[in-house]
Amino acid sequence: MFERLAGSRKNAERYSLTFLRIALGAAFLNGIASRFGLYGKNTGYGNYANYVKYAGEVNSFMPRWAIPYLANAATVAELSFGLLLVLGLWVRWAAYGSAALLAMFGIAMAISFGAVSPLDYSVFTACAGALVVAVLAERRNEPK
Template sequence: MQLTQNFKLPSLYLRVAIGSAYLWEVADRLGVLGAHGRPHVGWGDWPHFVDYARQVMSFLPASVIPALATLATIGEAVFGFLILIGLFTRQAAIGSGILGFCFALAMAISFGIESPLGYSVFTLSAASILLASLPSYAWSIDSLLSHQKINKQLSIYQDKNGVETV
């Protein structure tokens, strides 16, 4: 029990850091954070993001880049949201780890190893894998659903065995 207690805050911190990072990037490429060229805006719109994706995946056929950019964005939005709210956390964290690792490899191939290291993309991938390996996720929908399931099973057990509840 003590081990689980020690992971409550780090688990929440990992979820917030990973989830918000993904959602921030998705918001940027969809123009929510402002127009391209504004301070603290990386892409500002979809066309600028797709241009960047072409650079990152320069070793792939140009015709597949828009589809892969779309899939990556959908993955980041879904994984980010699920991790942030703590629903299907383990599965979303595994997907996030794989997506981050693929992105880091693509950056390393196209720009050199210093790019994914400098932007901490391997770190995001590793943090996601670490999150997936934690035993539980405090303050999450997963935790709430788990407690409800346990309470329901306990209630069924008590009913079957004639145990009175107070």
């Protein structure tokens, strides 16, 4: 049915890829907005200190001194991948990087909180979506 609405299979693939790419990018940017308190102090993380605390909980198996560095690295990666995906720049590499970041996050969640946690938050679903974006972008020869 979507093909009929989109006009052709090629258009359906293009619209689906664009929607998934922007949705993934927006999800990363939403996390950034939350950790910097853009939604208010009582929404999401509320501030960066709360985010760093959560990063420590997710990475409970890591040494305490490494947590701020991991939190900062994740923030830079999420901001970069989010912007690149939303803007449609270097799509393939941004999507592969997103998939790697999400896989690491999901594994860390599973280690620290149990295997159900990353499933409850659809982390591996988002990871799979990022891989689909990367593969389709490569096949469509979109900007890499």
